Amino acid sequence: xxxxEISEKLRSKFGDAILEVKAEALSDxxxxxxxxxxxxxxxxxxxxxxxxFDFLMCLSGIDHGKNILGVVYNLYSMTKRHKITIKVELPAxxxxxxxxxLIWPSAGWxxxxxxxxxxxxxxxxPDLRRILLPEDYPGHPLRKDFKVPEFYxxxxxxx
Amino acid sequence: MPRLxxxxxxxxxxxxxxxxxxxINMGPQHPSTHGVLRLExxxxxxxxxxxxxxxxxxxRCFEKHAEAMNNYQQxxxxxxxxxxxxSMNMDWAYVIAVEKLLGIKVPERVEYIRVIMAELQRIxxxxxxxxxxxxxxxxxxxxxxxxxxxxxxxxxFEMTCGARLLYNYIWVGGLAFDLPAGFIDKAKAFCEYFxxxxxxxxxxxxYNEIFVKRTAHVGILPADVAIAYGCSGPMLRGSGVDFDLxxxxxxxxYDRFDWTVQVGKGEVGTLGDCxxxxxxxxxxxxxxxxxxxxxxxQIPAGDVFSAIPKRIRPxxxxxxxRSEAPRGEMGFYIVSDGSATPYRVKARSPSFxxxxxLPEISRGYMIADVVAIAGSVDIVLGEVDR
Numbered sequence: 001x002x003x004x005e006i007s008e009k010l011r012s013k014f015g016d017a018i019l020e021v022k023a024e025a026l027s028d029x030x031x032x033x034x035x036x037x038x039x040x041x042x043x044x045x046x047x048x049x050x051x052x053f054d055f056l057m058c059l060s061g062i063d064h065g066k067n068i069l070g071v072v073y074n075l076y077s078m079t080k081r082h083k084i085t086i087k088v089e090l091p092a093x094x095x096x097x098x099x100x101x102l103i104w105p106s107a108g109w110x111x112x113x114x115x116x117x118x119x120x121x122x123x124x125x126p127d128l129r130r131i132l133l134p135e136d137y138p139g140h141p142l143r144k145d146f147k148v149p150e151f152y153x154x155x156x157x158x159x
Numbered sequence: 160m161p162r163l164x165x166x167x168x169x170x171x172x173x174x175x176x177x178x179x180x181x182x183i184n185m186g187p188q189h190p191s192t193h194g195v196l197r198l199e200x201x202x203x204x205x206x207x208x209x210x211x212x213x214x215x216x217x218x219r220c221f222e223k224h225a226e227a228m229n230n231y232q233q234x235x236x237x238x239x240x241x242x243x244x245x246s247m248n249m250d251w252a253y254v255i256a257v258e259k260l261l262g263i264k265v266p267e268r269v270e271y272i273r274v275i276m277a278e279l280q281r282i283x284x285x286x287x288x289x290x291x292x293x294x295x296x297x298x299x300x301x302x303x304x305x306x307x308x309x310x311x312x313x314x315x316f317e318m319t320c321g322a323r324l325l326y327n328y329i330w331v332g333g334l335a336f337d338l339p340a341g342f343i344d345k346a347k348a349f350c351e352y353f354x355x356x357x358x359x360x361x362x363x364x365x366y367n368e369i370f371v372k373r374t375a376h377v378g379i380l381p382a383d384v385a386i387a388y389g390c391s392g393p394m395l396r397g398s399g400v401d402f403d404l405x406x407x408x409x410x411x412x413y414d415r416f417d418w419t420v421q422v423g424k425g426e427v428g429t430l431g432d433c434x435x436x437x438x439x440x441x442x443x444x445x446x447x448x449x450x451x452x453x454x455x456x457q458i459p460a461g462d463v464f465s466a467i468p469k470r471i472r473p474x475x476x477x478x479x480x481r482s483e484a485p486r487g488e489m490g491f492y493i494v495s496d497g498s499a500t501p502y503r504v505k506a507r508s509p510s511f512x513x514x515x516x517l518p519e520i521s522r523g524y525m526i527a528d529v530v531a532i533a534g535s536v537d538i539v540l541g542e543v544d545r
Contacts, residue, residue, distance in 0.1 A: 028477065030477075054387070055386055056389055058479055058490050058492050060492045061505075062494060062503050063503075074479045074490070074492065078386055078400070104387065105387045105515075105516075106387065106515065108515060109511065109512070109514075109515040117222070127172050129172075130215075131215060132214065132218045132544060132545075133218065141223055142222060142226075
């Protein structure tokens with residue numbers, strides 16, 4: 001299936017939960033969905049006979065600025081050989097979205113990374129800990145408003 | 160190991176240790192972890208009950224750095240340092256993503272040179288993987304043979320761009336330099352020299368009985384688990400999944416060459432064991448040689464610089480582009496806001512994702528097998544931690 005067909009299928013199944021579809025874009029075609037519906041839509045994408053998205057290529061956190069964070073899911077189907085990108089946007093005050101680590105186990109570490117670097121909380125994640133930075137690191141460095149702390153662990157941070 | 164109020168010993172993940180269990184750290188400084196990786200092993204005697212990998216010791220804020228550059232080209236030297244033993248493939252993966260964002264095509268000759276460099280780099284990288292894997296399970300000589308042959312490739316790179324390890328050679332829209340005089344003959348000579356050495360390596364290591372006993376039936380990764388965990392490259396193909404981005408999600412000019420995708424068959428053990436993953440790498444070197452020889456024959460003359468401005472400003476948008484690095488799917492997710500600096504760069508590195516399956520395939524084996532299993536995953540901490 002190509003991107004317009006996939007997004008049409010999602011729209012007919014989930015209706016209001018699909019916020020924006022850009023299937024003919026110059027960049028990768030994507031479907032923006034309501035964060036609350038992520039788990040349901042993911043499970044559908046993974047299990048539906050025509051879609052069978054069994055391979056999560058990439059999961060990226062992003063800071064859109066203006067107090068909006070986002071998560072981008074790049075999906076691929078090994079059996080059907082098609083792709084789609086799913087996007088969600090979250091308010092920066094309460095960046096919470098359901099975890100897909102039980103649907104695609106590869107999301108486990110990617111979600112830990114997004115939690116570590118952006119502070120996005122993935123509810124229902126089996127083991128949500130920091131992954132790259134030390135456990136006691138202050139803040140989430142990939143947020144655009146992050147300031148490097150002057151001192152860390154009692155030592156002055158260079159530059 | 161935090162001990163909470165109830166007095167029970169716990170692992171980092173909160174699992175309470177049973178009376179007969181013990182938790183031991185392997186690493187961060189350990190010869191078989193190929194860098195600064197710490198594995199928290201939960202052991203029952205010598206049997207591994209669980210493995211908890213701890214990464215991040217080599218985190219260099221690649222993604223934050225990329226957002227602080229003045230332009231897109233400045234990110235390329237940082238990409239070199241992701242997987243520092245296959246820098247060409249890292250550069251190329253990033254450049255593919257930027258070129259996709261810009262929507263440009265590069266000259267024919269550039270594509271050929273990039274393929275030649277990427278495949279040479281793949282051989283060099285697999286040689287390290289194979290050599291150090293032998294070292295992990297106790298064979299020292301093959302390591303020296305592999306490094307001897309890798310020198311030939313590094314000499315070719317040095318002659319092309321002056322660097323032996325971190326090249327900064329593949330640029331957006333072209334290359335840093337054209338091929339130097341005499342490169343094609345030297346590369347052909349290397350292919351002729353190297354092909355018989357693969358047989359030598361097989362006689363020395365691959366079918367060595369001790370090596371087979373250490374690696375066959377160990378660390379079995381079933382195909383469905385490999386796909387679910389996002390494994391790619393030799394990890395995925397070792398489990399019998401016939402999938403290679405060069406053929407199945409084609410980029411550049413790989414469709415012009417005659418070569419085959421190598422998959423594990425479970426010849427000496429079970430499908431998806433350590434030996435299968437190792438063998439996929441050995442056979443891929445032969446295929447890379449095939450591709451290089453064809454590319455050297457077909458390479459056209461021409462310019463290696465396409466006309467793009469010094470300061471590129473892609474239209475706002477985002478792309479995810481992936482390519483087949485020696486360790487698997489190297490993907491870059493790049494977001495542009497229309498300015499000259501990338502708004503967000505995410506590196507989806509193959510080792511990072513492949514490593515996440517390690518606990519799944521290590522449970523129930525002995526401690527010594529963990530060394531063999533971790534070696535067969537073939538991680539480079541530079542790209543795991545970024």
